[in-house]
Amino acid sequence: MTRFALKSLLGRKFRTVLTALAIVLGVAMISGTYVLTDTIDRAFSSIFADSYAGTDVVVSGKAADISVDFESPPVPPIDASLLEDIRGADSVEIAMGGIYDESNTKIIGDNGKALSTNGAPSFGFGLDTAPELSRFNPLNLLEGRWPSGDGEVVVDAGTADREDFVVGESIEISTLRPKQDFEVVGIAQYGDVKSLGTATFAIFDVSTAQALFDRAGKFDAISIAGTEGTTPEQLIGAIQPLLPKDAQVKTGAEEAQNDQDDIATFTTFIRYFLLAFAGIALLVGSFVIFNTLSITVAQRTREFATLRTLGASRRQVLRSVLLEAFVIGFLASLIGLVLGLALAKGLEALFRALGLGLPVSETVFATRTVVVSLLVGTLITVIAGLFPAIRATRVPPIAAVREGAELPKGRSARFTPYIALVLIAVALLLLGYSMFADDVGTAQRLLSIAGGVLLLFVGVAMISSKLVRPLAAVVGLPARAIGGAPGALARRNAIRNPGRTAATAAALMIGVALVAFVATLANGMKASNREAIEDQIAADFIITSQDGYTPFVAGAGDAAAGAEGTDVVTHVRSEIAEIAGHGGYLTGIDPNRITEGYSFDWVEGSDATLASMGRDGMIVGENFAEDHDLAVGQRVTIQTGTSTSLEAEIAGIYKPPPFYPLLGAASITIGAFDELVERPRNQYTFVNVPGDPGEAARDELERATAGYPDAKVQTRQEWIDKEDAEFDQFLVMLYVLLALSVIISLFGMVNTLVLSVFERTRELGMLRAVGMTRRQARRMIRHESVITALIGAALGLPLGIFLAVLVTRALGEFDVRFSVPTTQLVVLVVLSVIVGLLAAITPARRAAKLNPLEALHYE
């Protein structure tokens, strides 16, 4: 019987391969995701391990433990004098003080702009490169020498490669100071990490770095190695007493682990994000498998009946079908697993194309990747094959002697529509619960959304066989008009086995629904986004960093203030802080000028409130105030990363557009901000000019900020357009990832059509015998395919829009609009037609190739 199952697969190679493809892609996505995220993890962990490889313990400033959106506030520096104390301490063999900056160093590329790291760090280090201290240096010199004295720098190999920097070349770098010329004296690599993604590195000598980063007489960290036989713990014991209360000491391993943990939350996020798409692909794939196996089982009714007359038990029939599914699933998973290695590269390229370059090391192919990929792929195939297998067992032996015996309907077939309705009802309840119930944990919420959407798809797919007839009547109209007799036949063919057409269409339905959902939701979000920005911004020009979201050095804003011909220049400082005990963004504003650039929608207070705001005054956004029960007049503590804090009184509450607030949860005066935050940075600098904002004004601003190439000057309109464009880019990524599911459903359609053509060999031969031309036969299959695709679109579009309505409502507090993106949806329908046409190519060719005579003899 095992042989029988295996031979059945071999006897249907083309079909088996098509069926397997449905799973291959989903599994490749799983495997690719794991490979990519593991590789990124490994790259980071080797970066961190290298960073602390020769370091037993590290002394640094004490930072408050605050984290918002994967980011923590910068760590304050320590006094340089500590180094001598430490060097003199017991058990200390050697120690080095260094400057480590993650964000203010901007290397300027050929185009005169700062190299964009797209959110990745732009490191600037000050390292003591004396040979005896090399153990503390995480970098390996590939070429040239280490820097010594002003005006010398070593850059990382990745950046040098991308920008064609060579040793001896002079490049410009801006730091907290305006850009200066530096000579590239060497090129280095971080440990053995090939690429750091979009991150950049510039290494200076210590005193140069101290000057560039406002660290005169300070270090960011002191790295220490103990004498032979001292444990890191003993070393900590020896050093702890020497430290002031704003400094701390940790083991190198601990630091590496901390850094690693921070990154792990980020890679975990990427991993689940991508796995969600793998899940969708596999869901679509399981529909395809289910459908293909159902059709094959139906076509083999007589075979199974014969087996039964030869003494095969129901269990044996069940096992043989499941074994086929198992083999398909396992082989497909195996191929998918390997394909995942290539897909990981593709995903990395996709991210890089979107500006999210990530560091990459040697490809990591973990056992977990193998196990999960094989297990999930095989299991899903077997589960999808379970129902067809059960149906195969229902074939009675007498079917072996009945001409044209059909697969008996499942016992539950009668109840299918009711089961479908129940599923849909449960799905709606789950979705409603997940979106509108209060007090639900995020994990629980996400699970019930996923469960709800899954059930909804299954429910709609189950009931869709009832909708095939009416839908085919409508979407088949053009086929009839264009296709003539073959078109009319195509429509009949589409409805003659509604269950099959429905299942085929369902696979496409899922893809279409998800694309329609994303398109509709995104359209609403874009509208909200645009409105939010338009409502808030009153300034003529906005200065941001090149990437638009990382804050930039305050010096750049100050430089803009020096531009000629400006009316008002006002800055918005930004940093992560703890406000009344809750992590959030703290912004610093100039109370007297901010209203020239930013429009407040006051809940309590007015623009006049700002004028009376003193050093200890603050204003908060309404949502933050509501979430944490804050009221005007209340005094709250603001704690920043440095150990300083401020008691501030709430002077006013305003209502920021929830979708895109430009200011932080709380805002204080710039004066107070600069006392709280060391080396403050601007999120925006707003500039108003007299009269219309024209090219002359822009040129003047650009000239003024020329020393800070990270500063980007945009008019209000340009900035708004750019925000839109960025959103579009994110959408493109979602579409690319969803395309995978659509491709899988395409295979499903090819599969079904090939099987139908095969099944109708005799009939097609008859049609050809009575005068249907090859061309007409091709056209008939093509129309049938397009009709099926359109049924999928007709089911998917409303479903996607419905889900978008639901989510829009759930996101009501964020003011997300509901707006149907007509153009995109029309494109989606056109794409469905194209998918239909593509799916029909091979089957139509097969149908046209049939020789009428042979087809009639076909048994």
Next chain:
Amino acid sequence: MSTENGTVVVARDVTRRYGEGETAVDALRGVSVEVPRGRLTAVMGPSGSGKSTLMHIMAGLDTPTSGSVTIAGTEITTLKDSDLTKLRRRHIGFVFQFFNLLPMLTAEENITLPLAIAGEKPEAGYFDELISSVGLGDRLSHRPSELSGGQQQRVAIARALVSRPDVVFADEPTGNLDSSTGAEILELLRHSVEELGQTIVMVTHESRAAAIADRVLYLADGLIVKELQGATQSEISETMDEIARV
């Protein structure tokens, strides 16, 4: 495994009604048959007389509306599916009009399939004898699509005989073959009764085919109307004509 009097299959007062109410068809209206061991029993009758229905019921493929059927002493009309499956493995063989070979298996694999299903190995001596008597020679490794109709039916007969069942049922085994190929197949069936001691029940409407039988039963309108023993082809066809005239 036969009953003492050498009867393999016993059908008693079997009726079979298809459908309900006004459109109901009584395909069998009280048929009793005993199939003797080691003999070839032919069932004849006009089209629609109930031949196939009777055979399906005797073979346990269909259940009678009333009456009983025993095979090798076991009452099969009340058997559970799993027990019936076991019974098929050891006691029943089938030969179909349309061969019903599995297209992806070779001739040899098709022949041994019943053993594979039952998890048994072919007995060397018997298997070789069987293969030589069906005369497939070098075609054993071919797929059904590479064999002629006659060869395919030979494979099917070998498959029915391979587990040495108590009884082989054949419904129009020559119905899909030309007359000379059909004659060879009939010879093979006769041979298996004589040389291998098989018991065969064959449904046919050709008197030429029925002529190889030891006994011919005539069905008309759901009843057995006549029985001949060791009759010649002309006697058989005369009787057939008589019945048709009634």
